[in-house]
Amino acid sequence: MVRVDTIFENTGTATILIEEDFTISAINDGFARLMGMGPAEIEGRIKWPALIHADDLERMRRYHVNRRTNPEDAPKNYEFRLLSRTMGTREVAITIDMVPGTSQSVASLMDVTDTRRLEREVIAVGERERRRIGRDLHDDLGSHLSGVELLSKVLQKKVARCSPEASRDMETIRTLITDAIEKTRRLSLGLYPVHIVEHGLEAAMEALAAEIEDIFGLTPDLAFDPAVERLDNTAATHLYYIAREAVFNAARHGRPTTLGIAVEAGKGRFSVRIRDNGRWRDDRRTPGEQEGMGLHTMAYRARAMGATLSIDNDGGGTCVRLSGALPAGTGLHGNGRGAM
The missing domain is CATH 3.30.565.10 (Histidine kinase-like ATPase, C-terminal domain)
Structure with a gap:
């Protein structure tokens, strides 16, 4: 227990000790700042699920039980949403494991809310660019290739009258163009799901x-x-x-x-x-x-x-x-x- 106390005193990362019955038995200054609550308000008084967002609660309970009964089914690193009294809902990355020889688990938490918000903004920008490229492929290149295929069909009919061999070559070219149209369609669908927007x-x-x-x-x-x-x-x-x-x-x-x-x-x-x-x-x-x-x-x-x-x-x-x-x-x- 001396080792755990040393970790609590010297780490700047929010850290807590959780009992088997979900009671939070110890916190450090980092966790107190994250929650906007002091040790006297939390230690021995609040159970861990009370601080977890409802959408993550069932998963967190399952991890807590599995960590003590079937550790392989409980990840040591994952993310969830924490309910802070002063900062509202925070997105948190947690590293958690059992304290050897006890039924307690010790967890360190890092607030990643701003990082995740930035990720969402980056994804949104990328999404807009994907849609633009997908639309260009579908509406521009796809239509252009379809036009080329139609012209090649007309040309094939003309060539067939005077050169059957050249007509066969034109048929090969048409097949390649058709393949290119299909590949363009699939690529545009992967970038821009037109079905969602239209249907x-x-x-x-x-x-x-x-x-x-x-x-x-x-x-x-x-x-x-x-x-x-x-x-x-x-x-x-x-x-x-x-x-x-x-x-x-x-x-x-x-x-x-x-x-x-x-x-x-x-x-x-x-x-x-x-x-x-x-x-x-x-x-x-x-x-x-x-x-x-x-x-x-x-x-x-x-x-x-x-x-x-x-x-x-x-x-x-x-x-x-x-x-x-x-x-x-x-x-x-x-x-x-x-x-x-």
Whole structure:
């Protein structure tokens, strides 16, 4: 215990000691400043869940129990939202582990609210640029290539009258142009999900499922609750790209024979579950820790839309879960359509 006391006294990082019954038994000055509350108000008087945002509470409780019963299922590093008396809701990165030989856990916390806000701004700028490039590919280059293909078709008919061999060469050229049109279409769809803007999130998810079937020969089982259409365009776009990255990772790396996508709503919240019977993620790190730009981006997008993202393996495969608050009301997101 002397070692723990020394850490408390000498670290500038917010640090707390948590008992098995969730009671916060000790805090240092850094945590007191973060919370705007002194030791006399917290130590032995407040339980840890009282300071956690409701959307993160179930996950944090599960980690707390698993840390003492099944440590492999409790990450040591992750993020959540803390309720500060003076600063409101703060986004916090936590490092937590058990105190050897005790039922206590010791946690150090770092306020990353400003960093995450900057990340969201960077993502928003990148999103606008993606959309611009995607629109240019779809509306400009795609249309240009279609025009070239049409002209080559006319030219092929003219050439066929005098040179069958040249006509066959023209057919090869037309095939290459058609391939280029299809590649441009897929690239523009990856950059700019036109289905979301024009037809809604459900249409975009259906198009994604069709794309997976077309590319990998795997038919996803898609279930979509229309209530999730209440998400605005920004949140819907984040959800779409998280799902897109997850299903492509599953199909490309996990080699599954089944793939399910469930987008559901209930009690003012939405949830997305993407489950496959492959295994494309082999450790228990949180998504933000996993190597690879795609999974890092998934974690950033989840934070940007105020949602929680987890990726878990079990005996039957891999499951990606995304959950967050659903806006009140019945209007659909920014596409001009009425309530369903």
